[in-house]
Amino acid sequence: MIDHRHLKIAVFGANGYVAKNLRELLHFKKIDSVSSISRSDFKSYAKENKILISNLDNSISCNLRNYDVLIHLVGSGRQTINSDHYDINTDLTKQIIKICKNSNIKKIIYISGLGTAENSTICYFISKYRAERDIINSGLNYTIFRPSYIIGKQDPLSTKIINHATLHNNFCIPGSGNYLIQPIFIGDAIEIIFDSIINPLFNNGIFDLVGPEILNFREFINIFKETKKMKHRIQFTDLEYEYFNALHSSTNTYCVDDLNILIGSFIGNCEKIQKLSGIKLKNVNYSLAADSIF
Numbered sequence: 001m002i003d004h005r006h007l008k009i010a011v012f013g014a015n016g017y018v019a020k021n022l023r024e025l026l027h028f029k030k031i032d033s034v035s036s037i038s039r040s041d042f043k044s045y046a047k048e049n050k051i052l053i054s055n056l057d058n059s060i061s062c063n064l065r066n067y068d069v070l071i072h073l074v075g076s077g078r079q080t081i082n083s084d085h086y087d088i089n090t091d092l093t094k095q096i097i098k099i100c101k102n103s104n105i106k107k108i109i110y111i112s113g114l115g116t117a118e119n120s121t122i123c124y125f126i127s128k129y130r131a132e133r134d135i136i137n138s139g140l141n142y143t144i145f146r147p148s149y150i151i152g153k154q155d156p157l158s159t160k161i162i163n164h165a166t167l168h169n170n171f172c173i174p175g176s177g178n179y180l181i182q183p184i185f186i187g188d189a190i191e192i193i194f195d196s197i198i199n200p201l202f203n204n205g206i207f208d209l210v211g212p213e214i215l216n217f218r219e220f221i222n223i224f225k226e227t228k229k230m231k232h233r234i235q236f237t238d239l240e241y242e243y244f245n246a247l248h249s250s251t252n253t254y255c256v257d258d259l260n261i262l263i264g265s266f267i268g269n270c271e272k273i274q275k276l277s278g279i280k281l282k283n284v285n286y287s288l289a290a291d292s293i294f
Contacts, residue, residue, distance in 0.1 A: 010071065
């Protein structure tokens with residue numbers, strides 16, 4: 001059996017929400033060799049090799065020579081004038097695949113998105129699907145995860161909800177709130193990602209990274225409100241109004257892709273990852289109330 005402490009793991013996108021928690025888990029598991037890569041500075045752990053880059057080029061390959069795995073956590077959820085989904089989700093993935101090959105990295109783990117499919121008409125999911133196909137066709141050993149909302153302490157969705165409530169004194173539910181979500185606890189998500197490094201049953205597969213509960217957004221907000229002990233009222237807003245604001249303001253709570261993903265009611269199958277990893281997935285109440293990943 002492989003001693004996981006001797007694994008050599010590269011984490012791309014070290015400053016993101018999932019990456020920060022994953023890096024904490026790797027530190028907790030006493031992994032000897034972790035290289036974390038980001039464009040922006042971050043606080044590193046004692047045995048962690050921090051790599052700051054301005055542009056991704058082949059010079060990074062020498063730092064990652066013969067690593068066991070590269071975990072690709074870089075992604076674009078909101079387009080700007082300076083970068084779009086294809087720049088980040090598709091083109092950057094091509095560069096990372098090239099780095100894996102040049103560095104003789106044995107495996108790539110990619111975080112895609114729940115809703116990614118060949119017949120998607122949403123730009124975000126099309127870019128993710130193209131990235132998935134590039135990875136599958138690369139000849140590398142791969143694991144691709146398609147997560148729903150990943151929730152826990154200070155997760156992006158919760159932060160967005162709290163910021164809106166603080167600013168507007170209400171919880172905003174676009175439209176009816178009847179669309180479905182299937183959140184997964186951040187602690188479960190990173191444990192499953194780690195298990196996919198050492199568990200061969202995850203090799204060369206695509207897996208839904210989702211929690212055990214399917215609930216509509218209105219139900220989620222009610223649980224959120226109760227768990228966080230927040231007294232703000234719930235306000236339903238016109239969906240057309242939300243799309244209009246998303247199209248005309250970069251500071252709107254929900255961008256166009258947020259709304260597309262929300263009302264898409266994308267759900268998955270959690271039984272496969274639960275069976276392969278042996279992890280009993282936490283419910284939404286636990287996920288929102290948890291103070292740590294452990």
